[in-house]
Amino acid sequence: MLQIASPALLDHYLGISRLLAGQPDFRSAIRAVAAEVAHIVPHDHLDVCVVMVDGKYHTAYETGMETAWGGLSAAPVSNSPIRTLLWGDVDFLLTDDATTDERFHFEGAFKRPIVEQSLKSRLHVPMKVQGDIIAALSCSSQTPGLYTMEDVAKARAIADLLSPYFFALRAAEQAQRSAIVEAEARAREEGLRQGALKLTEALEQERQRIGMDLHDQTLADLTRMARRVERLSKTGDITAEALESLSRGLQHCMQDLRQIIEEAKPSILQLFGLAQALENHLDRSIRESGLPIQWTLTDDSEGALETLEQTVSIALFRIAQEAINNAVRHAQATSIIVHLRVEDSRIAIDICDDGEGLKGPEGRIGGGIDNMRTRARLISARFAVGPGQCNVGTRVSVSLTLPRRSGPTEGERGAMEARQ
Incomplete structure (x- = not known):
C-alpha cells in the first residue's frame, strides 16, 4: 500500500x-x-x-x-x-x-x-x-x-x-x-546462399574454361603431332629436323599444360606463401602482356599471412589475381601497386592502379568483381572497390580478422611438407 x-x-x-x-x-x-x-x-x-x-x-x-x-x-x-x-x-x-x-x-x-x-x-x-x-x-x-x-x-x-x-x-x-539480430542472421544466411550459388557458377565457368583450353590448345597440339608421327612412320622420312620439330611441339604442349594447371591450382601459393604467389603472378602477368607497366609489391604483413588457413589464402589469392588481371588487361595502366599489411588485428590486401578507373557501377568486368565480392563474403572478409588515390585509377581492397594462433595452420603444414 x-x-x-x-x-x-x-x-x-x-x-x-x-x-x-x-x-x-x-x-x-x-x-x-x-x-x-x-x-x-x-x-x-x-x-x-x-x-x-x-x-x-x-x-x-x-x-x-x-x-x-x-x-x-x-x-x-x-x-x-x-x-x-x-x-x-x-x-x-x-x-x-x-x-x-x-x-x-x-x-x-x-x-x-x-x-x-x-x-x-x-x-x-x-x-x-x-x-x-x-x-x-x-x-x-x-x-x-x-x-x-x-x-x-x-x-x-x-x-x-x-x-x-x-x-x-x-x-x-x-x-x-x-x-x-534474427534479421541480420537471415540476411547473412541468404547472402552466403547467394554467394555459394554465384561461386558455383563461377567454378563451373572455370571448369568449362579449362576444358576449352585443353581442347583448343593441348588436344589440338597433340592431335596435330600424332598425325605428323603417323605420316612420318608411313613415309619413313624420320630426319633430325623432323624429330627436332616434334620435340619443340611437345615442349610447347607441356608449357601450355603447365600454364593451365598453374592457373587452376596456385602451386607457388602452397609452396612459398601468399606474398610470393602474388608477386610471381604480378610479374608473369605483366611480362606476358608485353605492356610497359611498372609494379611494386610491399609486404608489411609481419608474417601474419602464414597464420591463414589454406582455403582462406586461396580465396585471397583469387581475389587479388582477378584485380591484377583486370588492371593488366583492361585498365591501360602504367603502374600497379600491391600492398599487404596488418592493421587493427586485420590482414589487408590493397591493389591499386593508375588506369582508366571503373567504367560503370559494376566496374570494368561485372562478373569478375561479383566473383571477388562473393569469395570475400564466403571467408567473412570485407571487400571494397572504388577510385584510387586522387580519384585516379582503381583500388581493390580486401581484409579480414586475423585468426588466433594455435599451432601450425593447414597452409603452414602443407608448405612445410612441400619444402621437406
Whole structure:
C-alpha cells in the first residue's frame, strides 16, 4: 500500500502515471516524470539504472545534471557504485555524503560523476517486477544530509509506479534487439546462399574454361603431332629436323599444360606463401602482356599471412589475381601497386592502379568483381572497390580478422611438407 501523506502528494503520484503513458523509450519516460518526482523527492540529479535481461550489464537514463553515467550504453553491474542494491543485497541505499561514503568507493567503481558533480545526498531504491530487480531509482542532491527514511518510503512508491512501465519498455527493446539480430542472421544466411550459388557458377565457368583450353590448345597440339608421327612412320622420312620439330611441339604442349594447371591450382601459393604467389603472378602477368607497366609489391604483413588457413589464402589469392588481371588487361595502366599489411588485428590486401578507373557501377568486368565480392563474403572478409588515390585509377581492397594462433595452420603444414 502506498503511504500517501496528503492529497497534494497523491496528485503528484497520479501525475507520474499520466505522464508515463505514451512515452516510447526510457530516456523520454524519465524526463517526462522528473518534475513530478521533484515535488515528492527533491533532487539535483535523477536517474533510472536499468539492468539488462542477462543481469550482468546495466545502463543509466538520467535527467537534471548530465553525467558520464548517461553516456554508458552497457556497463558491468559489478562496476556500479550501487551494485549491492542491483544485486539485491540491500533493500535501499541512503547516504548523507556519497563523496566520502565507502559503500560507493570500492576498487573498479565508476564513481567519477559522484565526485565531479559533488552528489552528496543520495537515495536509491530498487524497481521490482514479480520480485525481480529490473532497475533502480536514484535521487541525488549536492546538499548534504538532505534525505531521510520518509524520503525512502516516497521513493519506493515512485519506483512502484515506474516499474511496470519500465519493464514493458525493456521487454519491447529486447524484442526489437532480437528481431534485428534474427534479421541480420537471415540476411547473412541468404547472402552466403547467394554467394555459394554465384561461386558455383563461377567454378563451373572455370571448369568449362579449362576444358576449352585443353581442347583448343593441348588436344589440338597433340592431335596435330600424332598425325605428323603417323605420316612420318608411313613415309619413313624420320630426319633430325623432323624429330627436332616434334620435340619443340611437345615442349610447347607441356608449357601450355603447365600454364593451365598453374592457373587452376596456385602451386607457388602452397609452396612459398601468399606474398610470393602474388608477386610471381604480378610479374608473369605483366611480362606476358608485353605492356610497359611498372609494379611494386610491399609486404608489411609481419608474417601474419602464414597464420591463414589454406582455403582462406586461396580465396585471397583469387581475389587479388582477378584485380591484377583486370588492371593488366583492361585498365591501360602504367603502374600497379600491391600492398599487404596488418592493421587493427586485420590482414589487408590493397591493389591499386593508375588506369582508366571503373567504367560503370559494376566496374570494368561485372562478373569478375561479383566473383571477388562473393569469395570475400564466403571467408567473412570485407571487400571494397572504388577510385584510387586522387580519384585516379582503381583500388581493390580486401581484409579480414586475423585468426588466433594455435599451432601450425593447414597452409603452414602443407608448405612445410612441400619444402621437406
